[in-house]
Amino acid sequence: MAGKLAGKVAIVTASTDGIGFAIARRLAQDGAKVMVSSRKQNNVDNAVKALKQENLNVEGLVCHVAKKEDRSKLFNETVKKFGGIDVLVSNAASSTYFGPTLNTPEDSYDKMFDLNVKSSFMLCKEVVPEMEKRGSGSMILVSSIAAYTPMSMIGIYSLTKTALLGLNKVLAPELAAHNIRINCIAPGIIKTKFSNALTQNEDALNVALSTIPLGRLGTPEECSGAASFLASDDSAYMTGETIVVSGGMTGRL
Numbered sequence: 001m002a003g004k005l006a007g008k009v010a011i012v013t014a015s016t017d018g019i020g021f022a023i024a025r026r027l028a029q030d031g032a033k034v035m036v037s038s039r040k041q042n043n044v045d046n047a048v049k050a051l052k053q054e055n056l057n058v059e060g061l062v063c064h065v066a067k068k069e070d071r072s073k074l075f076n077e078t079v080k081k082f083g084g085i086d087v088l089v090s091n092a093a094s095s096t097y098f099g100p101t102l103n104t105p106e107d108s109y110d111k112m113f114d115l116n117v118k119s120s121f122m123l124c125k126e127v128v129p130e131m132e133k134r135g136s137g138s139m140i141l142v143s144s145i146a147a148y149t150p151m152s153m154i155g156i157y158s159l160t161k162t163a164l165l166g167l168n169k170v171l172a173p174e175l176a177a178h179n180i181r182i183n184c185i186a187p188g189i190i191k192t193k194f195s196n197a198l199t200q201n202e203d204a205l206n207v208a209l210s211t212i213p214l215g216r217l218g219t220p221e222e223c224s225g226a227a228s229f230l231a232s233d234d235s236a237y238m239t240g241e242t243i244v245v246s247g248g249m250t251g252r253l
């Protein structure tokens with residue numbers, strides 16, 4: 001397929017719905033071969049079917065990103081199906097507690113750090129040998145606007161997203177030595193299942209909208225162009241950076 005990502009192979013985690021699905025679709029529309037993944041076989045099957053119906057070059061696999069054996073399988077199967085790995089989008093995350101930060105249970109804290117931060121780090125670390133074989137690579141971490149201005153009722157989730165900005169900065173120089181780039185995307189409030197709790201409550205929605213200069217929520221598709229840009233050689237001189245996709249929200253929460 002022609003396009004700015006022609007010849008590239010991409011993995012997108014948690015890509016059967018929401019922002020991950022939109023990114024997987026956009027990378028494939030721009031010419032990449034894409035491995036779609038998430039935790040449930042049924043969701044993987046549905047996403048792959050939908051994308052194949054659009055004549056996109058995708059395959060799918062179950063991957064719970066906190067499980068080492070699942071991550072290994074994801075890399076091995078991608079190499080087997082597509083011949084290598086050029087792009088990794090680490091998108092999986094969860095927010096397991098809503099309320100005052102000081103009340104966050106320890107197991108929730110651990111779960112969010114394990115999934116949102118540690119799994120991202122392990123994916124980045126473990127994919128390096130495959131990218132080295134290709135001679136270059138691009139990694140993209142999905143952070144959040146909450147990384148900059150923590151949202152009060154999801155304080156520890158926000159903290160994990162700030163940690164990803166740090167991970168981005170700390171890995172960029174080391175990965176550069178392998179000719180691999182790493183960058184972040186920080187979405188604002190995007191209409192997905194993830195943001196349902198906020199967007200289905202009219203009062204909360206109105207408060208949120210009042211902080212967004214563009215006056216509306218974003219869509220998953222509006223995050224996907226930034227991912228495609230960071231995956232492509234158009235961003236060849238960028239590493240350790242973050243693209244904010246928030247309708248102008250930065251610093252306004």
Ligand SMILES: NC(=O)c1ccc[n+]([C@@H]2O[C@H](COP(=O)([O-])OP(=O)(O)OC[C@H]3O[C@@H](n4cnc5c(N)ncnc54)[C@H](O)[C@@H]3O)[C@@H](O)[C@H]2O)c1
Nearest residue numbers: 014017018019064065091092093144187189190192194195
């Ligand atoms: N929606 C927003 O407003 C918003 C804003 C900023 C950042 N984000 C980030 O965007 C990313 C995608 O979120 P989304 O809004 O598309 O919501 P979503 O609920 O569609 O995506 C989250 C995905 O992560 C998956 N996931 C959870 N645990 C997993 C695991 N262990 N292994 C693999 N997958 C797992 C879920 O199944 C789900 O598909 C997340 O990193 C989220 O933090 C979302």
